[in-house]
Amino acid sequence: MSGYLYEKDLVAMKYAILISTRHDRLVREIAGDLGISPQNLRRYMIERFDMILMENLPARYEAGKAETGNDAPLADALGRVMYTRYIPLLERENMNSILGQVREMIANGTPQEEAVSRGKRMIGEEIRR
Amino acid sequence: MKKTVDVSIPIGPVHPCFKEPARVKCETRGEYVLSAECELGYMKKGIELIMRGRPWQEVMFLAERICGICSVIHNMVFIEALEKISDIPVPERGALLRVIVNELDRMQSHILANFSYCYTIEHETLGMYLLDIRESAMDELERITGARVTCAYIVPGGVRFDLRDEDAVHLRASLDIIERDMKRYIRMFEGGPLIALRSKDVGVLTKESAKEAHAVGPTARASGMPETDMRLHHPTYQKLNFKPVFRTEGDNFARIMVRFEEIMQSIDLIRRCLDMLRPGPIRGGGIPSAGETVYRGEAPRGELSYYLKTDDAGRIVDISVQTPSIMNIEACTHYMLKGVASLADVPSTFISADPCIACTER
Numbered sequence: 210m211s212g213y214l215y216e217k218d219l220v221a222m223k224y225a226i227l228i229s230t231r232h233d234r235l236v237r238e239i240a241g242d243l244g245i246s247p248q249n250l251r252r253y254m255i256e257r258f259d260m261i262l263m264e265n266l267p268a269r270y271e272a273g274k275a276e277t278g279n280d281a282p283l284a285d286a287l288g289r290v291m292y293t294r295y296i297p298l299l300e301r302e303n304m305n306s307i308l309g310q311v312r313e314m315i316a317n318g319t320p321q322e323e324a325v326s327r328g329k330r331m332i333g334e335e336i337r338r
Numbered sequence: 339m340k341k342t343v344d345v346s347i348p349i350g351p352v353h354p355c356f357k358e359p360a361r362v363k364c365e366t367r368g369e370y371v372l373s374a375e376c377e378l379g380y381m382k383k384g385i386e387l388i389m390r391g392r393p394w395q396e397v398m399f400l401a402e403r404i405c406g407i408c409s410v411i412h413n414m415v416f417i418e419a420l421e422k423i424s425d426i427p428v429p430e431r432g433a434l435l436r437v438i439v440n441e442l443d444r445m446q447s448h449i450l451a452n453f454s455y456c457y458t459i460e461h462e463t464l465g466m467y468l469l470d471i472r473e474s475a476m477d478e479l480e481r482i483t484g485a486r487v488t489c490a491y492i493v494p495g496g497v498r499f500d501l502r503d504e505d506a507v508h509l510r511a512s513l514d515i516i517e518r519d520m521k522r523y524i525r526m527f528e529g530g531p532l533i534a535l536r537s538k539d540v541g542v543l544t545k546e547s548a549k550e551a552h553a554v555g556p557t558a559r560a561s562g563m564p565e566t567d568m569r570l571h572h573p574t575y576q577k578l579n580f581k582p583v584f585r586t587e588g589d590n591f592a593r594i595m596v597r598f599e600e601i602m603q604s605i606d607l608i609r610r611c612l613d614m615l616r617p618g619p620i621r622g623g624g625i626p627s628a629g630e631t632v633y634r635g636e637a638p639r640g641e642l643s644y645y646l647k648t649d650d651a652g653r654i655v656d657i658s659v660q661t662p663s664i665m666n667i668e669a670c671t672h673y674m675l676k677g678v679a680s681l682a683d684v685p686s687t688f689i690s691a692d693p694c695i696a697c698t699e700r
Contacts, residue, residue, distance in 0.1 A: 222379040229386065230645060230658040259375040264698060265668040268552035268660060276549075294550055 223255045223263055231267040239270075239296065242288070243333040253298070253336045262297075269295045283315075284308055286325045292332060299335060307331045344372075347681065351380050355458040355685045358695035362671065364684060371684060374675040376667060382699045386657055394420055394494075394626050394652045401644075402488045404659060405697045407450060409488045410443035410479075411637040412659075417492045419633035419646045424494070426624030432496030433574045434611045435620060438509075439482060439491050441604040441611075445516070446475040447638035448556075448597040448604075451692040455594050456527075458686045459536040464526055471519045474512050481505055496621030506612055513605050520605075524598045537591035541674040541687030544588055551669035554662045555640020556600065557691050559584040560592035568636035578610050590690040597692075626652035637662050639692050661697035 227236060233247075236254075240247045254263060273295030280290050287308055292298045299307075311328040315321055345366050351359035359380035365372045385404055389397045401416040402409040414436060421428065428436075449472040456465035476486050482501060483489035491498050501509075527533055543553065548561040558566040559582060567582035569575040583599040585592040630647040640662030647656040670691035678687055 219377060219379065222382070225382070230656055231660065259671075260378045261376040261664070261668045261671055261698075264378070264664045265551065268665050269550070269668075272549060272552040 219260065220255055223258075223260060224251065226260065226263045227251050227254065232263075235267050235270050239298075242329060243336065244330050245333040245336055249337050258297075266296060283311065283321070283325070286321075287311060287328045288332075299332060303335060304332075307335075349684055349688075353685060355454070355689060356695075357454065358693075360667070360693065360695050362675070362684065362688060364675065364681065366681065369680045371675055371678040371681065374671045374684075376671040378695065378699055380699075381695060383696075385700050386659060389654050389657050392654055394648065394654060397654050397657070398493075399488075399490055401659075402490060404661070404700045405694055406487050407447050407694060408443060408637045408639065408642075408697070410440050410491065411635055411642055413490060413492045414440055415633055415635035415637075415642050415644050416646070417494055418635065419631055419644045420494055420626045420648070420652075421624070422631050422633055423629035423646065423648055424624060424627045426495050426626070427622055428496055429619045429622050431500075431615060431618045432620045432622070434615055435482075435497045435501055436492055437574050437578070438501070438608050438611045439479065439489070439497075441608050442475050442479050442482070444638045445601050445604045446472050446479065447692075448601050449475065451638075451689075452527075452594055452597050454689050454692075455590070455686065458689045459533065461530065461533060464523060464530075467519070467523055467526075471516055471523070474516050478509050478512050481508060493621065494626055495624045496619070498621075500620045501615070506615070509608070510612065513608060517602065517605050520598070520601055524595075524602075527594065527598065534591065536683070536686060537589065537594065537690075538587075539589050540683050541590045541670075541678060541690060542588045543669055543674050545586075547673040548588070548669060551673060552665045553640075553669040554665050555637070555692075556593055556596040557666045557669060558640065560596045561588035562586040566641065568634050568641050572635070575607075578607055578614075580607070590687055593690045593692075639663055639666060639694060639697070641665075659700050661694070661700060663692075663694040663697040666691045667693045667698060 226232060236247050236250055240250045273291040276290055277285055289304050289308060293301050293304045307328050311324045314324040314327065347364045347366055348361055349364065350356055350361045361377045363375045385400060389400050398413065398416055402413040404412050449468050453465045453468040456468065480486050482505060483491040543561045545562050548558050548563055554566050562584060564582040564584040569580050570582065583596055583603055585596055626648060628648055628650045632643060632645045634641055634643045642662055643660040645658040649655050670688055674687050675684060678684060
């Protein structure tokens with residue numbers, strides 16, 4: 210056997226965290242919101258987050274929800290603060306670029322609801338990539 | 339010109355200052371910490387899985403085994419969640435006795451946390467003084483509940499044993515001794531120039547960052563968030579006119595001082611409970627029934643939340659425990675450690691958040 214114990218593969222442990230009652234609810238809620246599968250979202254989180262951030266996701270999600278309404282209405286609807294600060298799925302630049310595209314859609318006559326829904330699908334695409 | 343290097347330095351999983359195994363990986367430039375990550379998994383118990391399908395009579399003992407340091411609050415939150423589901427009332431004497439035991443547990447936990455910090459910054463003298471006085475709180479816990487840890491004192495509808503008159507007198511005498519000694523130790527901590535060098539403006543957690551990571555307990559209250567104290571919403575604490583302690587600096591010094599101040603506050607709360615104790619029943623009736631709830635209580639380290647689902651026979655269908663250390667270790671790793679000027683301050687900053695890996699890896 211080679212390799213240090215503390216450098217072992219953490220995928221199984223991270224997956225165990227993500228399928229606990231609270232985490233599973235959170236993953237399904239976010240995946241539903243972004244129109245992607247829970248499996249895709251779990252894989253993305255396992256690749257990007259350390260274990261303590263994963264453990265803390267339900268509490269951060271709760272804190273993020275409490276902050277909803279403090280950002281610009283369109284950014285709020287898209288979940289800018291939630292998905293960049295509280296559940297850091299995207300870099301701020303990527304999110305701002307998506308927000309810019311959503312604004313453009315609205316300016317070109319797309320109803321706000323549909324533009325936001327398309328914006329969320331773009332976030333989902335970023336995660337699936 | 340001095341060469342700047344980027345090095346990834348792992349601290350732990352085994353470290354002389356860590357009570358339990360955790361691996362903190364610091365990305366550094368020289369001595370400066372650019373960012374940190376924390377990996378766990380060295381002592382995962384899977385206790386939530388063990389609890390599922392068992393009757394509440396077994397699970398109440400398992401709940402307090404999640405953490406040996408704050409076992410009383412795990413017992414209390416689990417039982418109060420059951421009481422909320424089943425609408426079981428608690429007699430006033432029983433409710434006050436719960437607060438007494440809970441505050442004694444908070445005192446010993448805070449003293450242990452501050453001992454760990456003093457030990458980490460190499461102030462072993464104060465550390466040993468604190469360990470010594472912690473024994474008085476532990477002795478009182480044992481005298482009232484029959485055990486130092488995992489007391490299983492709180493049961494649905496009240497508490498297991500009454501407080502005898504001679505124990506109340508002994509408790510008051512012990513509180514006087516602890517108060518006298520703690521005042522001296524607080525002065526030592528506040529006035530120590532070397533302590534200040536290692537603690538002030540080190541590991542700062544701003545209020546915004548604390549909110550983002552959902553920091554709780556003394557860690558959040560040291561960053562100016564008194565509203566995070568769950569005791570504000572507890573009916574017995576409301577009767578005691580409870581006001582949370584808080585500071586605004588957000589550094590290691592503030593976190594330790596909040597714990598010291600909370601120890602003094604706990605002494606005061608226990609005295610008030612003893613004054614309010616009237617003869618009466620300590621345990622009412624009630625049978626746990628089917629239902630689902632989320633119940634929160636204030637553990638020594640912060641908000642402890644239990645999601646509980648039971649069936650008609652009082653069996654636990656589903657349970658999920660969110661312990662305060664999860665939030666505080668995350669706040670510590672991703673916010674406090676970021677920007678620490680010296681690697682030597684990493685263990686002390688980590689310890690200042692009072693991390694409990696047993697709770698985190700429940």
